[in-house]
Amino acid sequence: MTLLSLRSAVSATASIAAIMGVMAVTAAPTSARADEGMWTFDNFPIQTVNDKYGTRIDQAWLDRVRNASVRIQGCSASFVSEEGLILTNWHCVVGCVQELSSPGNDYVKNGWMPASREEEKRCPGQTAEVLVDIVDVTDRVLAAGAGLEGAAFNAARTAETNTVQTEACAGDGKFNCQVISFYRGGRFALYKFRRYDDVRLVFAPENQAAFFGGDPDNFNFPRYALDAGFLRAYEDGEPVESPGFLRWNPNAPAEGDPVFVAGNPGSTSRLLTMSQLERLRDQQLPLTLIQNSELRGRLLEYSLTGDEAKRISFDPIFGLENTFKAQYGQHQSLLDPAFLGARRDAETELRGRVAADPTLVQRIGDPWAELEGVQATARELFLSVRQLEQAAGGGSTLYQMARTLVRASKNTSMTEAQRARMATALGAETPISTDMEEIRLRYWLSKTREYLTVDNAEVKAMLGRESPEALAERLISGTRMADAAFRAQAAAMTTAQLAEADPLLAFIIANDAAATAIGARWAAEVNAPTARAAEKVAQARFAVYGTNQYPDATFSPRLSYGRVEGWSYRGVTVPAFTRMGGLYERATGAEPFNAAQAFLDNESRVNKETVYNFSSTNDIIGGNSGSPVINAAGEVIGTAFDGNIHSLGGAYGYDGALNRTVSVSTAAVTEALRNIYPNPRLLEELGVR
Amino acid sequence: MTLLSLRSAVSATASIAAIMGVMAVTAAPTSARADEGMWTFDNFPIQTVNDKYGTRIDQAWLDRVRNASVRIQGCSASFVSEEGLILTNWHCVVGCVQELSSPGNDYVKNGWMPASREEEKRCPGQTAEVLVDIVDVTDRVLAAGAGLEGAAFNAARTAETNTVQTEACAGDGKFNCQVISFYRGGRFALYKFRRYDDVRLVFAPENQAAFFGGDPDNFNFPRYALDAGFLRAYEDGEPVESPGFLRWNPNAPAEGDPVFVAGNPGSTSRLLTMSQLERLRDQQLPLTLIQNSELRGRLLEYSLTGDEAKRISFDPIFGLENTFKAQYGQHQSLLDPAFLGARRDAETELRGRVAADPTLVQRIGDPWAELEGVQATARELFLSVRQLEQAAGGGSTLYQMARTLVRASKNTSMTEAQRARMATALGAETPISTDMEEIRLRYWLSKTREYLTVDNAEVKAMLGRESPEALAERLISGTRMADAAFRAQAAAMTTAQLAEADPLLAFIIANDAAATAIGARWAAEVNAPTARAAEKVAQARFAVYGTNQYPDATFSPRLSYGRVEGWSYRGVTVPAFTRMGGLYERATGAEPFNAAQAFLDNESRVNKETVYNFSSTNDIIGGNSGSPVINAAGEVIGTAFDGNIHSLGGAYGYDGALNRTVSVSTAAVTEALRNIYPNPRLLEELGVR
Secondary structure, three states, X not given: OOOOOHHHHHHHHHHXXXXXXXXXXXXXXXXXXXXXXXXXXXXXXXXXXXXXXXXXXXXXXXXXXXXXXXXXXXXXXXXXXXXXXXXXXXXXXXXXXXXXXXXXXXXXXXXXXXXXXXXXXXXXXXXXXXXXXXXXXXXXXXXXXXXXXXHHHHHHHHHHHHHHHHHHHOOOOOEEEEEEEEOOOOEEEEEEEEEEOEEEXXXXXXXXXXXXXXXXXXXXXXXXXXXXXXXXXXXXXXXXXXXXXXXXXXXXXXXXXXXXXXXXXXXXXXXXXHHHHHHHHHHHHHHHHHHHHHXXXXXXXXXXXXXXXXXXXXXXXXXXXXXXXXXXXXXXXXXXXXXXXXXXXHHHHHHHHHHOOHHHHHXXXXXXHHHHHHHHHHHHXXXXXXXXXXXXXXXXXXXXXXXXXXXXXXXXXXXXXXXXXXXXXXXXXXXXXXXXXXXXXXXXXHHHHHHHOOOOHHHHHHHOOOOHHHHHHHHHHHOOOOOHHXXXXXXXXXXXXXHHHOHHXXXXXXXXXXXXXXXXXXXXXXXXXXHHHHHHHHHHHHHHXXXXXXXXXXXXXXXXXXXXXXXXXXXXXXXXEEEHHHHHXXXXXXXXXXXXXXXXXXXXXXXXXXXXXXXXXXXXXOOOOOOEEEOOOOOEEEEEEEEOHHHHHHHOOOOOOOOOEEEEEHHHHHHHHHHHOOOHHHHHHOOOO | OOOOOHHHHHHHHHHHHHHHOOOOOOOOOOOOOOOOOOEOOOOOOHHHHHHHHOOOOOHHHHHHHHXXXXXXXOEEEEEXXXXXXXXXXXXXXXXXXXXXOEOOEOHHHHOEOOOOHHHOEXXXXXXXXXXXXXXXXXXXXXXXXXXXXXXXXXXXXXXXXHHHHHHHHOOOOOEEEEEEEEHHHOEEEEEXXXXXXXXXXXXXXXXXXXXXXXXXXXXXXXXXXXXXXXXXXXXXXXXXXXXXXXXXXXXXOOOOOEEEEEEOOOOOOOOOOHHHHHHHHHHHHHHHHHHHHHHHHHHHHHHOOOHHHHHHHHHHHHHHHHHHHHHHHHHHHXXXXXXXXXXXXXXXXHHHHHHOOHHHHHHHOOHHHHHHHHHHHHHHHHHHHHHHHHOOOOOOHHHHHHHHHHHHHHOOOOOHHHHHHHHHHHHOOOOOOHHHHHHHHHHHXXXXXXXXXXXXXXXXXXXXXXXXXHHHHHHHHHOOXXXXXXXXXHOOOOHHHHHHHOHHHHHHHHHHHHHHHHHHHXXXXXXXXXXXXXXXXXXXXXXXXXXXXXXXXXXXXXXXXXXXXXXXXXXXXXXXXXXXXXXXXXOOOOOOOOOOHHHHHOOOOOOOOOEEEEEEOOOOOOOOOOOEEEOXXXXXXXXXXXXXXXXXXHHOOOOOOOOOEEEEEHHHHHHHHHHOOOOHHHHHHOOOO
């Protein structure tokens, strides 16, 4: 799960959610076998784990871990000192590193390691959140949608959800209150997060240390990656106090040791019905893979045009290749007859047990058939809603910001405070590459024309008499949206004023009615009936299998358990550990298998026996990147940064024999801070002698 | 079926054949309904057609059409004057146009229209072939393979096939003798072609005239494309005599008129078994689409780097986008439950009828089950055989030529004459773009590493300590293979000398054992058992349904029948004709919807009522491009250049309600030669007053 770099993380998460067409979350599996499960902190199988691993987990242990666990944009993290120091992955902070860089100061390449705390720099837009309270609000949310359908159902639900959130946070900006749907609508809970919005970059190694092996090694193991970085949360200009931090253990675990991963798995689809999975397999994933491949080719070719192009495109390519590989793996699992057959059998069993119980049939009807009907609608609308709304702009940052402005200008229910927050957010300085923006926009326009066809009314309206290439060039070269001051100012404009002020805004405004219309149809005709039917499936599962289940991932705090372990596949056994010396053996000198300069310079100092990366049976998925890996004593012993190739099917199911979490050990981070990137200041703060 | 531009045609055809993993051809459909069928000239349903359309087709009519029909590289064509003048599509000659062009003389953009016959220039490597004899050799071929399996079966079949061909042509270079498998091994025939290998370019319009609408309009209708071009066959420096040519009818047909298309459909898979289709759907097509998309992105981005890059990449992008769209359509048809369900029903019926006949069971066994077993092997080997052998080089021309040299140097059974022919072919001057070669090679190397993984032994051997990018750069910048004189000289070298002489040759030699080994496994473990089982399926079909069937396409001469007709889909009716005036209405001025300069300059002269393109119910597929469209009187009234979007499923089945052939009318070509690209010389030769 080198899943999510910081910035692409946000959009990746958003687009995954959009792609899934999922408002709610998933129902739980038949039964939690092996080390399966991304458990909520209020329903962790304490007894099961203690029995299996001889640990002594209790509620107090869980609370400590929860209070030290941090959610950041698209990733996970943890407090590791009492002064707000946060451990996460390098790839979760590289977006920030890139934003702090410039043509002359390439911190992505050279690493970011300020000598003093005063030089720690703020990461634009970065927040850190700690879950402090969970309140069940299932009854309120279900009551709000009762008896309603389509757009009315969505509106009632959204209104009630907003009310719950507003009441709970009471306008206090130090908190973020979020109603989250679990078990695909089986349960709704208010999650209250303590929120820090001044988060600064403390340490990032050279990209070649963190990203050694690049895309070819991504989702593979053995690995040799120092995919770790540090942030620090500040408030009122001072580091926050974080007394409940996880103690840093500089020693590696042993094979078989029980380990816990606390983080925010982004999205799983383990309890989608067969008809939903088949649509993903036959329509959504292939189309997404094909389009992403073309964009990948465009970006790769662009990256070869010069050093600056290479620098600028590093993070976007990294994010795209990561998303591509994850989705490719997901698609492969859905194409595997054995894998899908097991899902089919499980569904048949559940449906059979429901059918055998007249009361249950009476209560829930046949949501599987309902969802099958919804898929026909989804197939019909998918291309349009994807091209015109969900994936509109092709990942262009300027387009995204411009659309935010346009939609806000038309939103009469937005408060002054909300508008001010938007102005602040949009007014933040952020480096924009005109080249990358233009590539993305023309890619999106040309694919939209290709898939919706030239004679489609929306396509005609978008392109007029221009080509995708000429239109993209005109909009990007003409827009003022790259100017932060203009964006802040534009936040106060009316729709008409926006259209006057800027060609990109004018373009979006001209085509926004069509985009919002197809988005509204999707919400009413796909999302709403999906949510209603999925709730019934969840109720069936609770009725048949009880509540000892974990919900599908929802990018909210979860805990998984497991042990340090390698695996065997087709006669090949992969050991659980790699050692730092292995890096030097694997390095060829050619990208992306060139060792980082500091690793080469300090080779004689490095203890090559140090455990570098390790694999464990924990059940995680994209969004878990940066999660602390915790031993039974509650100490941090690593940070999870990837899954093995088999874990990609984890979107749809967990296989205890093959799915593995891949982490960088605190032992390796400690060794690096001692002998590769010497940093006594951080070592002292981590309590390492 | 803007399927095949001249050069990409050759490789596209080759790679399609390779992709299909098909040695033999297909069994015939249950029954020929509607206007279905790509019939051989010796089994045309004369009575059916005459009854349905009131025509008076007879064997003499068929012979005349066959003698005027021409097979060229990757395309079809026809003689249209008694002095060797050949009509085909512009997109079938654009490869030649591009080869005759240079940075200062861009005939692709400006058109090729020499004032005199003396200025007609030879198209390098271009041949023209006319089918003159068909001999059934089924018994000989079947006997050769009897009782054998795997590699021995392949070897015996190949040897016998070579013997038949050698005997028939008796070393006469004016003929090409080819044993072709029909009905996927149900029948084998020797096709003897009269061959012309001096073919010159006579006329090609501006690309914007021929390719108006570009990729967005490809496989769509209504269309406004002057996709026509002329070649001329020469022998001994003089135009060949072609008294059996098709007379040029400068008038458009009427709606409902019966029309015939004579050409060389490349490949269909209408009678693959379900297990074969499922592997295509789940493995081969998705992988191919994904990889081609990335290459497409790379080429598109490259094409934007400058005018020369755009010029050079025009034809490759065109070919790639065309292949992509065709395969995308094929994949969509296999993902359509109704479409595949019909195929499944047909298979179930045939298997049921076989099972009900003990004699038949005795004779053919269960080839469907055998083919299912073969698919498991194919799934296992596919990625390796594709990356290391079938798609090796990623379309690099230099790689392809170098591999030819390497394999020839190791081939001890090659005759001196064959070696001399190879030297002549490889020694021909051909423009090579270093940029394009490098893009293709690094794309191939990086995808091979991605799909086979870094730790794969073959990948390690290929890359050594280099990156795909650095290796591609080193091989392409260092190779002498772009020098025609060197290539001719290299044809006489030993393998060791080749390895000495050139880094690209050395690279191929170093990795060739692995490539040929996986290729041999594929041939023995996939192709051979597929051929044997497919023959049995074909025998079952003959036994159950009789011989009134057409075989799958094999890029050999066929005739299809139908009528001029539009179609209706989802309430939208598409008329059968477009008029030349429509071009001016559709033109936006932006690529690819900008009208050609000569069309703009001569707008006032053009008769806008002239029928431009028309659709008909003929059953064709890629390879049919350039086919003459013939009326009942045996006159040419157009040249087929495309199918509509529904015809893409034609790879797997024909739907008479929706599948359409799209042709440019001789009326429009005549109008263009009169008033847009005035050419009295050609008009006179065509007999137009």
